[in-house]
Amino acid sequence: QSVLTQPPSVSGAPGQRVTISCTGSSSNIGTGYDVHWYQQLPRTAPKLLIYGNNNRPSGVPDRFSGSKSGTSASLAITGLQAEDEADYYCQSYDSSLSGSWVFGGGTKLTVL
Amino acid sequence: QVQLQESGPGLVKPSETLSLTCTVSGGYISDHYWSWIRQPAGKGPEWIGRMYSSGSTNYNPSLKSRVTMSVDTSKNQFSLKLTSVTAADTAVYYCARGAAGAHHSFDYWGQGTLVTVSS
Numbered sequence: 001q002s003v004l005t006q007p008p009s010v011s012g013a014p015g016q017r018v019t020i021s022c023t024g025s026s027s028n029i030g031t032g033y034d035v036h037w038y039q040q041l042p043r044t045a046p047k048l049l050i051y052g053n054n055n056r057p058s059g060v061p062d063r064f065s066g067s068k069s070g071t072s073a074s075l076a077i078t079g080l081q082a083e084d085e086a087d088y089y090c091q092s093y094d095s096s097l098s099g100s101w102v103f104g105g106g107t108k109l110t111v112l
Numbered sequence: 113q114v115q116l117q118e119s120g121p122g123l124v125k126p127s128e129t130l131s132l133t134c135t136v137s138g139g140y141i142s143d144h145y146w147s148w149i150r151q152p153a154g155k156g157p158e159w160i161g162r163m164y165s166s167g168s169t170n171y172n173p174s175l176k177s178r179v180t181m182s183v184d185t186s187k188n189q190f191s192l193k194l195t196s197v198t199a200a201d202t203a204v205y206y207c208a209r210g211a212a213g214a215h216h217s218f219d220y221w222g223q224g225t226l227v228t229v230s231s
Contacts, residue, residue, distance in 0.1 A: 045222065046157065048211075051211060098173050105156040106155075
């Protein structure tokens with residue numbers, strides 16, 4: 001059971017827009033801690049996709065965007081491409097107990 | 113370009129100690145936090161702990177009693193020890209760099225190394 005909750009799967013046709021949600025609680029996203037997103041292609045390490053809720057590292061296309069509100073965050077992908085098919089994870093900080101960096105359980109994006 | 117590379121045994125017996133080392137190249141180990149993160153097959157990543165070049169550490173409360181991290185700045189390496197392992201500790205283990213900020217993202221990752229706990 002992950003601290004951050006994501007839908008197990010989403011899908012969309014090429015060119016479409018999809019969103020992936022990440023739901024937390026008052027001890028993590030709801031406190032105001034930043035949300036970060038990662039893309040993981042098969043058999044590779046996660047790659048930082050969005051940091052600080054809505055910032056893209058150099059080289060990440062502007063088709064990827066992030067947002068945060070209350071205890072939730074979302075990743076949006078526009079102009080869906082076949083190469084976007086991957087697992088996506090959200091990550092934040094949780095202040096319960098002694099504090100910990102926490103991840104979502106992941107969402108598998110299928111490009112139809 | 114910063115690169116990280118994990119190394120260590122791929123098979124560990126139950127009740128024994130898992131030991132991994134991460135070698136950092138293309139940058140200095142100073143001035144950043146460095147973490148270990150693991151990912152069981154088919155599941156999301158789990159943060160294990162982080163350390164600074166000074167030696168200060170923070171550990172995941174759920175693993176704290178079994179985890180020790182250390183750093184060797186002369187070799188640009190940091191290490192993980194996880195004691196009393198069970199099959200539940202089988203996972204791909206990654207080392208990663210903490211980006212700037214108090215509650216940071218992880219901007220550089222190693223390729224990962226699979227550690228299987230089995231007799």
